[in-house]
Amino acid sequence: MEQIKRFLRGKGFALALLACLVAAGAAGVWAVRAVRNELEKSYEELTRPEASSAPQAAVPDTDLKVEDEPWQDVTEAANSVAGVPKAESGAASSGSSSGAVSGAGSVREPSALQGSSAPASSSAAPACAQPVTGRVLNACSGDELVYNKTLGDWRTHNGVDYACAQDAAVSAPVNGKVTAVETDGRWGSVVSIEDGEGRVWRVCGTADVQVKAGDTVSTGQTLGRAGNIPNECTEETHVHLEVLEGDKYLDPAKLIG
Known part of the structure; x- marks a missing residue:
């Protein structure tokens, strides 16, 4: 120790x-x-x-062989779905301005377009027109009372007076069927025309009438010549035009435009 x-x-x-x-x-x-x-x-x-890449699971053969089946052309697929006929390579040389090829498989216009007629020319007759070419002498008053110089009283004026020369040609204001040609003690010789909508156009003061009941007339067709209107005889020469829809008077000027 x-x-x-x-x-x-x-x-x-x-x-x-x-x-x-x-x-x-x-x-x-x-x-x-x-x-x-x-x-x-x-x-x-x-x-x-080899360590940096993770092991990958085996992929089925069907997924790896996608490139074996060629893609369907987009145009062919659209045609097969929509039922659109295929355009032929000779379309450009067919001489058609629309580029369509005649015969089976060609592109055609819709039936609604094929049946449509050419636009009416600007010279086509209007649907409605004045019976004479003069100015408006007296307008339609509607429910308003106006003074009648011939009768010397106040009353409604149920039509339009169009001034014209004596014996001037009077024409049909509308396409339609002549329903009556008669002489009225108040309105002189009257030609009544029913249009396609059932309205009756009364052309009053038409002398030497050239049409008869049952005739079909067109706008601008001559009916006769300007005559006398007893109810308005103190006015200058004119034609009195009325439009009746049932029992109701319409303003002709609004229909003629």
Whole structure:
């Protein structure tokens, strides 16, 4: 025991401590090298090309062979769905301005367009017209009372008076059927024409009538010549035009436009 104490007091203790330190240092160095080797090994495994790509699941053959079946042409698909006939390569040389090819498989106009007639020319007769070409002498008054110079009283004026020369040609104001040709004590010789909408046009003051009941007339066709109107005989020469829809008087000027 005494020897151990002396040893510890002497150089032996220092040597033993140094040996312990050396052993501890060697163990530390070994541990560091071991950790470094493990890190290098892990890094090498991660950087390998085969390790960076994840394994892929097997794809069925049907998905891989899409390119074996050619894509259907877009034009052919549209034609097959919509039922549109295919255009032939000779269409451009057929001489047709529309580019359509005659015969089976050609593009045709819709039936509604094929049956349509050419637009009417600007010279076509209007639907309604004045019976004479003169100015409006007296307008339709509607429900308003106006003074009648011939009769000397106030009354409604149920038509339009068109001024004209004596014996001027009087024409049909509308297309239609002549329903009556009669002489009225108040309105003189009257030609009544029923139009396609059932309205009756009364052309009053028409002398030397050239049509009869049952005749079909067109706008502008001559009916006779300007004559006398007893109810309005003090006025200058004119033709009195009335339009009846049932029992109701309409303003002729609004229909003629």
